[in-house]
Amino acid sequence: MNLELTEEQCMLQDILSRFLSDQYTFDQRQKLSQQGIGYSEQNWQNFAELGLLGIPFEEQYGGFNFGATGLMIVMDAIGKGLVVEPYLSTVVLGGQLIQKAGSEAQKLDLIPQLIEGKLKLAFAYIERQSRYELSNVSLKAERQADSFFLTGSKSVVFNAETADKIIVTVRTSGNNRDKNGISLFLLDKGALGVSMKNYHTVDGLRASELFFDQVEVSHDAIIGELDAAYPIVEQIIDGASAAICAEAVGVISQLREKTVEYLKIRKQFSRPLSDFQVLQHRAVDMFMAEEQMRSLSYLANIKIDGGSRSEQIRAISAAKVYLGDSRSVVGEQAIQLHGGVGVTDELDVAHYYKRLTMLNNLFGDRDFHLERFGQVELV
Amino acid sequence: MDLNYTPEEKSFRQEVQIFLKENYPAYLQDKVAKGVALKKEDYVHWQKTLYEKGWVAPGWPVEYGGTGWTPVQKYIFEEECGAANCLRLTSFGLVMIAPVLLKYGTEEQKQKYLPGILSSDTWWTQGYSEPNAGSDLASLQTRAEKQGDYYLINGSKTWTTHGHYGDMMFALVRTSKEDKKQKGISFILFDMKSSGVSVEPIITIDGLHVVNQVFLDDVKVPIENLIGVEGEGWSIAKYLLQHERTNIAQVPRSKKQIERLKLLAEKEIHNGKSLLLDPFFRAKISEVEVELMALEMTSLRALSKVSVGESSSMTSSLLKVKGTEVQQKITALLMEAVGYFSLPYFNGVLMDGWQDGTPVGPEEAAFLAPHYFDWRKTSIYGGSNEIQKNIVAKVVLGL
Numbered sequence: 001m002n003l004e005l006t007e008e009q010c011m012l013q014d015i016l017s018r019f020l021s022d023q024y025t026f027d028q029r030q031k032l033s034q035q036g037i038g039y040s041e042q043n044w045q046n047f048a049e050l051g052l053l054g055i056p057f058e059e060q061y062g063g064f065n066f067g068a069t070g071l072m073i074v075m076d077a078i079g080k081g082l083v084v085e086p087y088l089s090t091v092v093l094g095g096q097l098i099q100k101a102g103s104e105a106q107k108l109d110l111i112p113q114l115i116e117g118k119l120k121l122a123f124a125y126i127e128r129q130s131r132y133e134l135s136n137v138s139l140k141a142e143r144q145a146d147s148f149f150l151t152g153s154k155s156v157v158f159n160a161e162t163a164d165k166i167i168v169t170v171r172t173s174g175n176n177r178d179k180n181g182i183s184l185f186l187l188d189k190g191a192l193g194v195s196m197k198n199y200h201t202v203d204g205l206r207a208s209e210l211f212f213d214q215v216e217v218s219h220d221a222i223i224g225e226l227d228a229a230y231p232i233v234e235q236i237i238d239g240a241s242a243a244i245c246a247e248a249v250g251v252i253s254q255l256r257e258k259t260v261e262y263l264k265i266r267k268q269f270s271r272p273l274s275d276f277q278v279l280q281h282r283a284v285d286m287f288m289a290e291e292q293m294r295s296l297s298y299l300a301n302i303k304i305d306g307g308s309r310s311e312q313i314r315a316i317s318a319a320k321v322y323l324g325d326s327r328s329v330v331g332e333q334a335i336q337l338h339g340g341v342g343v344t345d346e347l348d349v350a351h352y353y354k355r356l357t358m359l360n361n362l363f364g365d366r367d368f369h370l371e372r373f374g375q376v377e378l379v
Numbered sequence: 380m381d382l383n384y385t386p387e388e389k390s391f392r393q394e395v396q397i398f399l400k401e402n403y404p405a406y407l408q409d410k411v412a413k414g415v416a417l418k419k420e421d422y423v424h425w426q427k428t429l430y431e432k433g434w435v436a437p438g439w440p441v442e443y444g445g446t447g448w449t450p451v452q453k454y455i456f457e458e459e460c461g462a463a464n465c466l467r468l469t470s471f472g473l474v475m476i477a478p479v480l481l482k483y484g485t486e487e488q489k490q491k492y493l494p495g496i497l498s499s500d501t502w503w504t505q506g507y508s509e510p511n512a513g514s515d516l517a518s519l520q521t522r523a524e525k526q527g528d529y530y531l532i533n534g535s536k537t538w539t540t541h542g543h544y545g546d547m548m549f550a551l552v553r554t555s556k557e558d559k560k561q562k563g564i565s566f567i568l569f570d571m572k573s574s575g576v577s578v579e580p581i582i583t584i585d586g587l588h589v590v591n592q593v594f595l596d597d598v599k600v601p602i603e604n605l606i607g608v609e610g611e612g613w614s615i616a617k618y619l620l621q622h623e624r625t626n627i628a629q630v631p632r633s634k635k636q637i638e639r640l641k642l643l644a645e646k647e648i649h650n651g652k653s654l655l656l657d658p659f660f661r662a663k664i665s666e667v668e669v670e671l672m673a674l675e676m677t678s679l680r681a682l683s684k685v686s687v688g689e690s691s692s693m694t695s696s697l698l699k700v701k702g703t704e705v706q707q708k709i710t711a712l713l714m715e716a717v718g719y720f721s722l723p724y725f726n727g728v729l730m731d732g733w734q735d736g737t738p739v740g741p742e743e744a745a746f747l748a749p750h751y752f753d754w755r756k757t758s759i760y761g762g763s764n765e766i767q768k769n770i771v772a773k774v775v776l777g778l
Contacts (some may be wrong), residue, residue: 001388001451002381003683009380069380260776280772281765287776288697295676296669302382318669371658374665 079250094121324366461631506550
């Protein structure tokens with residue numbers, strides 16, 4: 001039993017914190033977020049050079065095989081820096097889907113490219129009616145000879161605009177909400193019949209609505225087995241949930257630190273706000289929530305690397321519930337303690353708060369996971 | 380990062396399990412499981428058993444009777460004791476005064492007091508709080524005047540747990556008036572049978588007698604009963620507060636209580652179905668479980684720090700606050716689970732269980748509301764949760 005960071009994790013942490021302090025100030029981040037493609041291609045190449053794109057991938061494809069606890073360190077830094085580059089889409093979701101379900105040929109072809117920064121991915125699995133239910137897939141494939149024709153739409157697909165390839169969940173048999181009959185297709189971005197509506201998200205990222213009109217794809221484009229993608233999608237989304245819990249820890253740590261600093265310098269009634277006990281205790285509540293959230297993020301990521309399926313679900317859902325609670329305990333409180341300045345666009349705290357709030361709405365919100373947590377042992 | 384235990388730790392866990400299975404009596408297991416009040420002989424019985432095994436004082440140095448266990452082994456022992464519904468030994472002797480004697484006591488004092496603490500032949504009580512000194516403990520007013528070879532003590536101590544069983548008391552007393560209230564406080568021991576000591580019961584919110592007020596009226600205490608230097612009692616008191624806090628969160632006990640809550644809720648019927656299947660009640664259980672899961676992991680992180688030789692004192696306030704919040708929420712849910720049967724009150728049943736074999740409602744029900752009320756104390760004692768937050772604000776956040 002040892003919960004200290006390993007040497008590798010410490011090194012990774014150092015690399016990341018140097019990168020953030022040298023090249024990722026809040027002003028730089030805001031510029032990237034608002035202009036052009038919404039992030040920096042140069043940063044992405046730096047990520048590749050620093051080895052960050054290879055963290056979860058097996059050595060034979062050029063990765064480091066650091067697992068979820070390795071990703072946890074990267075995601076924590078992504079949270080601290082409010083990083084806008086498409087790491088979650090490309091590495092955590094897309095890359096891991098290919099590693100988990102892809103054929104040997106697909107893995108050998110795609111993962112090394114990804115690690116070198118030459119391939120960016122997006123994962124399209126959300127639909128208008130699906131909410132958080134992963135089996136709720138109605139985008140249809142009709143089979144004709146060796147081809148499939150896809151018709152339907154996907155919503156809130158992160159980084160689709162800049163992705164080279166998009167992985168799509170498709171209903172290949174059965175009815176909407178059936179767990180059987182879902183398949184994964186790998187599409188080239190420019191595939192004929194795909195159109196997109198691109199937009200900014202409220203927390204400074206980019207996403208798209210995707211429309212598929214008789215898009216022809218060959219049998220080779222399937223990742224994994226036909227009709228059998230559901231358990232893979234579920235596990236990848238679980239991994240991504242644990243990853244964003246680590247991101248949330250980074251966000252929360254910044255909200256807490258910045259709020260504590262502000263309490264020390266802001267004066268009212270001729271004394272610093274930090275003299276007021278009512279405010280001290282709120283800051284302590286934020287600190288306690290931060291530590292408890294860090295604990296659950298550790299647990300969720302450790303369990304992904306080596307726990308039973310039910311242990312994984314309990315730990316991940318617990319962490320997601322806590323993430324949801326931290327929206328108010330940490331996020332709303334940080335804004336309140338900053339007073340009027342907290343609700344200005346200029347202040348970084350407002351943007352950390354927005355990210356934290358949106359993290360709750362990814363991959364199942366607090367209530368979704370509270371229910372899931374309680375159901376594990378009943379099944 | 381690794382949550383797995385070593386083969387040695389696993390076999391240690393097994394050894395503890397076997398020992399508890401063979402030596403922890405069923406009647407005590409039953410009492411603790413149901414929440415029946417524990418009597419002095421219950422504590423003494425279990426402490427003697429552990430004493431004979433050599434496991435009574437894991438926190439002590441080996442030469443004085445400690446076990447020599449690693450921090451992880453101590454944690455495993457606590458976990459297994461929680462899982463087996465073991466009663467918690469009273470802490471006043473073993474984990475409060477003993478470490479003080481070991482650090483500040485003279486050789487004579489150690490020889491005189493430590494053996495009785497270990498064997499449970501001497502019962503210790505704590506003389507800290509006073510009617511006008513609670514959270515602001517340093518404002519205590521009980522006076523000790525030096526007169527030749529003894530101190531003359533006058534004043535009153537309160538919330539004295541097991542004061543009515545007590546043989547000895549360790550107390551903070553004022554030996555001089557100084558510019559700062561923390562100065563001039565001394566740490567002293569005295570015999571509860573001394574003339575001038577009287578113990579009056581305080582009946583708590585659950586209707587039971589556990590705590591007392593102790594009146595000290597011209598009590599003569601030999602000067603050799605002073606611990607450390609006169610006037611330096613406050614730093615001793617602070618040392619005592621820092622000692623042995625890894626189990627402060629009471630995670631193993633709370634896990635057991637969650638298990639109990641689920642068993643109880645499963646049997647209760649709500650709208651034609653098991654209460655455990657009711658989404659609202661289920662959600663409330665899950666919320667507590669999530670907090671407890673986080674707390675367990677935070678405890679393990681603190682333990683891991685201790686194991687690699689780093690201090691974890693910064694988290695002990697967190698563990699105390701979150702630990703007591705979890706415990707209190709569980710007592711509330713246990714009470715809610717039995718609905719109407721939380722109402723009937725039987726003082727004798729709280730003391731001795733259902734002797735006539737015909738409980739009103741579920742057998743455990745009569746204990747649940749009194750427990751819920753009694754458990755409010757946990758966020759008040761040991762430095763109230765608000766005091767803990769003051770500590771974190773100052774020490775950790777620098778506010």
